[in-house]
Amino acid sequence: MSKPIVAIVGRPNVGKSTLFNLLAGDKISIVKDTPGVTRDRIYAEVNWLDKDFTLIDTGGIEPDSQDIILSQMREQAQIAIDTADVILFITDVRQGLVDSDAKVADLLRRSRKPVLLVVNKVDNFNKFLPDVYEFYNLGIGEPIPISAASRLGIGDMLDEVVKHFPSNAKEEEEDDRPRIAIVGKPNVGKSSIINKLLGEERVIVSDIAGTTRDAIDTQIRHNKKDYVFIDTAGLRRKSKIKEELERYSIIRTVTAVERADIVLIVIDAIEGITEQDAKIAGIAHERGKGIVIVVNKWDAIEKNNKTTKEYEHEVRRVLSYMPYAQIMYVSALTGQRLPKLFDMIDVVIENQTLRIATGVLNEIMMEAVAMQQPPSDKGKRLRLYYITQVGIKPPTFVIFVNDKELMHFSYQRYLENKIREAFGFKGTSLKFFIRERK
Ligand code: GDP
Numbered sequence: 001m002s003k004p005i006v007a008i009v010g011r012p013n014v015g016k017s018t019l020f021n022l023l024a025g026d027k028i029s030i031v032k033d034t035p036g037v038t039r040d041r042i043y044a045e046v047n048w049l050d051k052d053f054t055l056i057d058t059g060g061i062e063p064d065s066q067d068i069i070l071s072q073m074r075e076q077a078q079i080a081i082d083t084a085d086v087i088l089f090i091t092d093v094r095q096g097l098v099d100s101d102a103k104v105a106d107l108l109r110r111s112r113k114p115v116l117l118v119v120n121k122v123d124n125f126n127k128f129l130p131d132v133y134e135f136y137n138l139g140i141g142e143p144i145p146i147s148a149a150s151r152l153g154i155g156d157m158l159d160e161v162v163k164h165f166p167s168n169a170k171e172e173e174e175d176d177r178p179r180i181a182i183v184g185k186p187n188v189g190k191s192s193i194i195n196k197l198l199g200e201e202r203v204i205v206s207d208i209a210g211t212t213r214d215a216i217d218t219q220i221r222h223n224k225k226d227y228v229f230i231d232t233a234g235l236r237r238k239s240k241i242k243e244e245l246e247r248y249s250i251i252r253t254v255t256a257v258e259r260a261d262i263v264l265i266v267i268d269a270i271e272g273i274t275e276q277d278a279k280i281a282g283i284a285h286e287r288g289k290g291i292v293i294v295v296n297k298w299d300a301i302e303k304n305n306k307t308t309k310e311y312e313h314e315v316r317r318v319l320s321y322m323p324y325a326q327i328m329y330v331s332a333l334t335g336q337r338l339p340k341l342f343d344m345i346d347v348v349i350e351n352q353t354l355r356i357a358t359g360v361l362n363e364i365m366m367e368a369v370a371m372q373q374p375p376s377d378k379g380k381r382l383r384l385y386y387i388t389q390v391g392i393k394p395p396t397f398v399i400f401v402n403d404k405e406l407m408h409f410s411y412q413r414y415l416e417n418k419i420r421e422a423f424g425f426k427g428t429s430l431k432f433f434i435r436e437r438k
Pocket residue numbers: 010011012013014015016017018019059120121122123146147148149150
């Protein structure tokens with residue numbers, strides 16, 4: 001199930017980052033050993049009243065001149081329109097209504113996306129409330145007064161946000177076509193891959209009804225099966241500023257990954273794997289999606305009988321946190337091995353939805369425990385009572401133990417490896433919850 005996306009838009013200095021940090025708290029999605037991902041406060045997982053959503057701050061670097069503020073705001077607003085289910089348009093009661101607010105409001109209004117007009121820095125509701133009414137003039141509805149710094153009005157604002165979440169959850173569940181996102185740095189060959197796939201297969205390009213986003217997804221039929229490729233063309237924005245470009249690339253990745261079952265992470269064989277690739281891969285890993293690493297432009301490098309092995313070694317080294325990911329070497333130019341992508345997608349989907357019977361799981365766990373004693377601390381030894389699978393996509397397990405403090409990461413990884421030895425689960429991460437049973 002994909003989570004709704006909420007995007008923050010607004011002029012510099014209205015308090016976007018303050019609000020973002022407040023909502024994200026320390027829950028900014030962190031996988032400890034995922035390099036790079038944590039540094040960006042661009043997106044975060046937020047929970048309100050049992051509803052989870054992904055929060056995105058579209059505001060990038062501070063423009064240093066007044067004239068480019070408006071063009072940057074327009075760009076941010078467009079990104080929000082392209083990707084979000086709900087847009088939070090932040091204004092500032094202390095600066096009052098300014099011209100660029102009105103222009104951006106026009107753009108947002110025309111998009112027909114749910115937009116909430118948030119007036120920040122209302123640190124004292126009695127004193128400033130009259131000034132808030134001025135914002136009605138923007139014509140995008142009732143202003144919601146908040147103070148991000150003093151944490152006022154935040155609950156009421158979030159109540160409004162979750163009211164606008166789409167209720168198409170059922171439709172999405174009934175749709176059993178695999179949903180695939182193709183992600184990667186600029187110029188690695190994402191569009192070439194999709195174009196080649198489109199060219200080779202009997203193609204139906206369709207506007208898929210029932211999705212709330214304006215993105216037009218592409219359906220490809222292969223061996224009588226339909227696959228939906230998530231299109232993010234609307235986000236292929238150009239920017240001259242490197243930081244901005246990277247920000248867009250991350251937003252684009254996060255929103256595409258959110259909607260996907262399987263993520264194809266494309267890497268440029270000529271360039272080799274880089275830190276930025278690792279950052280992008282980390283996003284898919286954190287979300288527990290099925291993953292295939294697609295090394296593209298395989299035609300363009302010189303090969304000998306060691307090349308594949310060396311490549312794999314390097315990819316595994318940089319992406320050490322996702323040893324389960326599958327690797328494929330393809331060429332969008334020649335079409336080499338591209339049709340095999342579909343077989344790989346099928347395998348990964350199957351593994352993501354695999355359910356293992358409790359009895360079999362416990363046999364594996366007990367065998368593993370017999371082969372390697374669980375860790376102990378200060379004379380107390382970890383005891384594992386019971387394991388059961390509680391979910392799929394990704395396969396999720398609960399292990400009941402005597403004391404969860406005693407469960408070391410390394411022992412958990414050992415158990416994970418034993419489960420993988422028995423059942424494969426290639427291409428998907430596994431999730432474990434450790435619970436105490438006294
Ligand atoms: P951004 O550029 O929109 O991300 O704005 P920031 O979050 O960086 O905030 C800009 C300035 O406004 C900072 O000095 C914040 O401390 C201040 N600020 C943010 N929220 C509030 C608020 O609710 N009340 C007041 N008085 N100041 C705020």
